[in-house]
Amino acid sequence: DMKVTQMPRYLIKRMGENVLLECGQDMSHETMYWYRQDPGLGLQLIYISYDVDSNSEGDIPKGYRVSRKKREHFSLILDSAKTNQTSVYFCASSLSPNSQNTLYFGAGTRLSVL
Amino acid sequence: GDQVEQSPSALSLHEGTSSALRCNFTTTTRSVQWFRQNSRGSLINLFYLASGTKENGRLKSAFDSKELYSTLHIRDAQLEDSGTYFCAAVPGNSAGNKLTFGIGTRVLVRP
Numbered sequence: 001d002m003k004v005t006q007m008p009r010y011l012i013k014r015m016g017e018n019v020l021l022e023c024g025q026d027m028s029h030e031t032m033y034w035y036r037q038d039p040g041l042g043l044q045l046i047y048i049s050y051d052v053d054s055n056s057e058g059d060i061p062k063g064y065r066v067s068r069k070k071r072e073h074f075s076l077i078l079d080s081a082k083t084n085q086t087s088v089y090f091c092a093s094s095l096s097p098n099s100q101n102t103l104y105f106g107a108g109t110r111l112s113v114l
Numbered sequence: 115g116d117q118v119e120q121s122p123s124a125l126s127l128h129e130g131t132s133s134a135l136r137c138n139f140t141t142t143t144r145s146v147q148w149f150r151q152n153s154r155g156s157l158i159n160l161f162y163l164a165s166g167t168k169e170n171g172r173l174k175s176a177f178d179s180k181e182l183y184s185t186l187h188i189r190d191a192q193l194e195d196s197g198t199y200f201c202a203a204v205p206g207n208s209a210g211n212k213l214t215f216g217i218g219t220r221v222l223v224r225p
Contacts, residue, residue, distance in 0.1 A: 031211060042200060042215040088155065094211055101211060102147060105157035
C-alpha cells in the first residue's frame with residue numbers, strides 16, 4: 001500500500017518549545033518534501049530532500065531544519081517555535097527529483113504554537 | 115504564489131453541470147500538476163502534464179506551455195467533486211521538482 005504517513009496529526013506547543021514533525025513513506029521514493037499551508041497562501045515549500053543527508057532549502061526555510069538519515073523518513077524540526085509557525089504542515093514524496101514525477105502527500109500535521 | 119495564478123478563487127456548481135478552472139503562469143513552466151484537497155485536508159494528485167491534455171473520468175486537463183496556462187475541466191459535476199483544487203508548476207528555471215502552488219480554487223457542488 002503506497003502511503004505517506006505523518007505523525008502527529010495534531011500538536012499544540014508553547015512559544016520557545018522545540019517541535020519535531022515526522023514523516024515516513026513506504027514507496028522507496030528518493031525525494032521528500034515539507035510544505036506548510038496557510039489560508040490565502042496555498043502551499044509553500046520549506047525544504048526538499050533528494051536522498052539521505054542531501055537536503056536543500058525551499059522557498060521559506062527560515063526557522064526550520066530537517067533531517068533525513070534513512071530514505072523512508074524525513075523529519076522537520078522547529079528549534080524554539082514561534083507563534084507565526086502555527087500552520088498545517090504537509091510532507092510529500094516523489095520517485096525522484098525529476099519534474100515528471102508526481103507528488104504523494106501525507107494527511108498533514110496541524111501545529112498550533114501558543 | 116505569484117508565479118501561479120488560479121481562477122476563479124471560488125466556484126459553485128449544481129450537480130450535473132460542467133465548468134473549468136484555470137491556472138496562468140507568469141514564467142516558463144516545464145510541467146504542471148493538479149491536486150484536489152478534500153474537507154479533511156487530504157491532497158490527492160489528479161494530473162501531471164508536461165504538455166497536451168489528459169483525461170480521467172469526468173476530469174480533463176490541458177497544459178499549453180507556450181501560452182503559459184493550464185485548465186481543469188469538470189464534466190457532470192458530482193457532490194464528491196467538492197473540494198479545493200490546486201495547480202502546481204515546475205518553473206523552467208527551477209532545479210529538480212520544486213513545485214510552486216497556486217492559492218487554490220474552492221469548488222462547491224450543490225444538489
